[in-house]
Amino acid sequence: MVxxxxxxxxxxxxLAALAGIAHAETGGADAAGRAFVDVAPLDAAGPDHVSFLxxxxxxxxxxxxxxxxxxxxxxxxxxxxxxxxxxxTRDPYRAYALVAQAFxxxxxxxxxxxxxxxxxxxxxxxATARVDCGAVVGAGASIGPRSHVMANAYVGPGVRLGADCxxxxxATLQCCLIDDRVILHPGVRIGQDGFGFALGGQxxxxxxxxxxxxxxxxxxxxxxxxxxRGTGPDTEIGPGTKIDNLVQIGHNVRLxxxxxxxxxxxxxxxxxVGDFAMLGGQAGLAGHLSIGAGARVAAQSGLMRDVxxxxxxxxxxxxxxxEHWRQQAALSKLVKRR
Numbered sequence: 001m002v003x004x005x006x007x008x009x010x011x012x013x014x015l016a017a018l019a020g021i022a023h024a025e026t027g028g029a030d031a032a033g034r035a036f037v038d039v040a041p042l043d044a045a046g047p048d049h050v051s052f053l054x055x056x057x058x059x060x061x062x063x064x065x066x067x068x069x070x071x072x073x074x075x076x077x078x079x080x081x082x083x084x085x086x087x088x089t090r091d092p093y094r095a096y097a098l099v100a101q102a103f104x105x106x107x108x109x110x111x112x113x114x115x116x117x118x119x120x121x122x123x124x125x126x127a128t129a130r131v132d133c134g135a136v137v138g139a140g141a142s143i144g145p146r147s148h149v150m151a152n153a154y155v156g157p158g159v160r161l162g163a164d165c166x167x168x169x170x171a172t173l174q175c176c177l178i179d180d181r182v183i184l185h186p187g188v189r190i191g192q193d194g195f196g197f198a199l200g201g202q203x204x205x206x207x208x209x210x211x212x213x214x215x216x217x218x219x220x221x222x223x224x225x226x227x228x229r230g231t232g233p234d235t236e237i238g239p240g241t242k243i244d245n246l247v248q249i250g251h252n253v254r255l256x257x258x259x260x261x262x263x264x265x266x267x268x269x270x271x272x273v274g275d276f277a278m279l280g281g282q283a284g285l286a287g288h289l290s291i292g293a294g295a296r297v298a299a300q301s302g303l304m305r306d307v308x309x310x311x312x313x314x315x316x317x318x319x320x321x322x323e324h325w326r327q328q329a330a331l332s333k334l335v336k337r338r
Contacts, residue, residue: 001044002104009038009103015069015085018050021102022095027077028069028086036069039100050087052096071095109148117149120157132169144180156191162217175229179217179239187224190215194228194235194251194269207231209251216240222247222263231269238275256293274309284316 002009012035019026040049042058045067052071053062059079062070069085071092080086089095109130116133119125124142131137131149138157147165149155154172162180167173171184174191184190196207211230216239221227225247229235235249238256244263249255253267256275264282267273271285274293285291285303292309302316315324 001040002038007104010105011035011103012037012048013102015087018069018099018102019087022071022087022089022098024071024087024089024095026086027088028080029083031069031085034068034085038103039096040067042067042070047083050099052092052099054093054096071099109146123155126163150186159191168223175211176213176215178215179219181218182215183220185221185223185225185245188221189224189226190221191229192226194231196231196251196269211235211251213237216257219243225249227253228269244281250287262299 014035015026015031018036036050037048040051042051042053042061042065045051045065047066047068049067050069051065051067053076059076063079063081065081067084069087070080071087071089073090073092074088077086077088087095111128111130113119113125113131114133117131117135119131119137120139122139123137125131125137126143126145128145129143129147132151134152135149137143137155140158141155142160143149144161144163144165146163147161149167150169152170153167155161156174159173160177162178164180165178165182167184168186168188170186171188176191191213193209196209197204198207209229210232211234213227213229213235215237218240219237221243222245224245225243227235227249228251230252233252235251236254238259240257241255241259243261246264247261248266250267250269252270254272256273258276259273260278262279262281265279267285268287270287271289273291274295276293277291277295279297280299282299283297283301283303289303290306292307292311294310295307296312297303297318298314298321301314301318303318307313312321313319314321
């Protein structure tokens with residue numbers, strides 16, 4: 001259940017209002033005059049809660065749920081228990097996201113500069129922005145309208161932060177230009193040196209990292225992820241890309257629009273990832289690769305060569321997924337015969 005100490009709910013909403021929010025059709029039991037106060041999981045929901053069913057694995061929990069209303073695909077609507085109102089949609093999980101946002105919208109930013117913040121006189125902080133205690137904003141940095149720099153975050157000299165951004169506690173931003181509506185979770189590191197050295201028997205000579213990190217609008221970057229600045233070319237994160245916790249992105253990497261990068265992925269320098277590609281957890285990508293638009297890299301894959309657009313690869317070294325699983329099946333049969 002949602003803990004109101006951390007997540008106070010808006011509302012309540014009636015079924016018609018929720019149907020409008022979710023772009024869903026109503027069905028099931030008559031819910032006229034009923035009000036719904038929050039969202040809840042199927043197995044914990046009560047008569048005044050809204051739940052959802054997206055995975056057929058949980059049909060059993062759906063049929064036994066006490067939820068007052070549920071977001072459900074048309075194919076499963078007839079499995080609803082008596083007394084449950086339905087919000088029928090072909091994409092229940094997306095619809096749930098919209099409903100949950102209605103009950104729990106993002107907190108509006110209250111403008112203000114903490115007296116315990118350290119803001120250079122040459123910084124440009126919008127009057128509607130907020131900077132919390134212990135945060136540092138360097139000379140020439142700019143903080144856009146309604147953006148929030150949280151406690152002990154560092155916004156380095158010249159950094160540009162667009163409108164409606166959130167910079168989590170303890171994050172550090174250097175040598176980067178960030179567009180609107182970007183969310184950076186606690187401990188994110190943006191724009192530090194890339195790993196660049198001229199190797200030699202007498203020692204390894206450091207190569208100056210003279211590029212930037214460019215982050216498009218509506219990007220979200222998870223806690224303790226790191227994105228190195230470029231060596232001369234820029235490191236680029238395309239609009240709408242979502243990056244999980246503990247991801248490492250090397251210098252000169254370019255991610256396209258709408259990419260999904262799951263926890264503990266490592267992307268070596270100068271690799272290019274096309275629009276809407278998906279990289280599974282703990283995948284490792286060698287440098288200077290090209291990952292095509294819409295490609296999928298399975299979890300724990302080790303990628304050492306380019307991936308054509310729309311291709312799914314798995315394993316280490318990564319192969320087209322069907323080939324990888326055929327090899328695994330053949331190996332299993334060989335072991336059993338022995």
